[in-house]
Amino acid sequence: MSIRENIHRRRLHVQWRVMDALIAAKNRTPVNFSQGVSDRFGYALIAPGFLLISFLAVGMGLLAWYSFLTYDPVEIFVYEYTLENWQRFIETAAHHRILFRTLLYSAVVTVVCVSLSVPYAYLIIRTENGLFRNLLLFGLFVPFFTGVIIRAYGWLIILGENGIVNWLLGEIGVSSIGFIGTPFAVLVGLIQYMLPFGVLMLTPAIASIDEDLERAAKNCGANQRETFRHVVLPLARPGLSASIIVVFTLSVANYSIPKLLGSGQLSFVANFIYNKLFTTLNYPFAAVLSLILVGIASLVVMAIFKLYGTGTLGSEVDGA
Incomplete structure (x- = not known):
């Protein structure tokens, strides 16, 4: 096999790999181009809502974490876990x-x-x-x-x-x-x-x-x-x-x-x-x-x- 034929064969192999990757990416998208809009398109529409909820969940998790930290007048809080904050609310x-x-x-x-x-x-x-x-x-x-x-x-x-x-x-x-x-x-x-x-x-x-x-x-x-x-x-x-x-x-x-x-x-x-x-x-x-x-x-x-x-x-x- 000549060097030119070898290069051509490798180029075809790369092209087929690229085409396979594009077809796989198309199949993962919410839109089915052969049949119009598929049911998965709805998931793409609600993706911003899930993103917003995820940020809210992270914020609530941080609040829950802060609520168990120890308050310090100088350092604002220290990383020592306590139930004092919750007890203070319950008892006041x-x-x-x-x-x-x-x-x-x-x-x-x-x-x-x-x-x-x-x-x-x-x-x-x-x-x-x-x-x-x-x-x-x-x-x-x-x-x-x-x-x-x-x-x-x-x-x-x-x-x-x-x-x-x-x-x-x-x-x-x-x-x-x-x-x-x-x-x-x-x-x-x-x-x-x-x-x-x-x-x-x-x-x-x-x-x-x-x-x-x-x-x-x-x-x-x-x-x-x-x-x-x-x-x-x-x-x-x-x-x-x-x-x-x-x-x-x-x-x-x-x-x-x-x-x-x-x-x-x-x-x-x-x-x-x-x-x-x-x-x-x-x-x-x-x-x-x-x-x-x-x-x-x-x-x-x-x-x-x-x-x-x-x-x-x-x-x-x-x-x-």
Whole structure:
């Protein structure tokens, strides 16, 4: 065999190896070029979600690790494992009060927001007046143009000692009322902030309800209230679950509104975590509080899924 034939043979061998590698790579891709898009394409679409969850899992693992380290005022923490941080939370009544306040206020905000979101979303979908629908949408989306801190400062102007409400009370001869630093101010601020989220979660669910079902209920003798209760609400259950989850989880983790409208007297767990991180630099105890807050929020989400189901998020098919 000549040298030229040998080189040609080796070149063909390399080419075939490259082609085999390309074919193997094609077979591993989510797209099947011979049959269009295969089922594996879905895995490629959810890959960013898995990546995000993996980062979250790593962060939660680091928090769990920090929670068992020993706090040191000089070195912030030392690598000596202890249960003192968890015992401190369990044995301190002040920490329990802050956690209870956070959960109680968040539950009240969730109930009020979801109760107001249902008729608001229903009117957006069912109203035939274009001007009225635009006004409802305008009132829904305008709050998103400003941040939560700006909205909190807006409520300071309205409810402050020299604010609009007290000015109006003075005009009718009523002495001023100190709203700031009270549960009323914190709840009003949270409700105003969370209400658009509740409406946005409910609107798609109500839009998917066939209006003929409501007409059928009315033809069978049901009034508007009975139709809304027995037809609209059950069919909007997926949206209700999403609205409850979003409003509650955002409320328990809120920092700005309890800080500003609570005037430092009605702190949430998020405010306490901030103080531990940036005032005393107690990273281990802040990790304990963070894990407890995330754990409770996760339990609430699982409880809602257990009671009301996952709705459109589930993979089960009726009749399967």
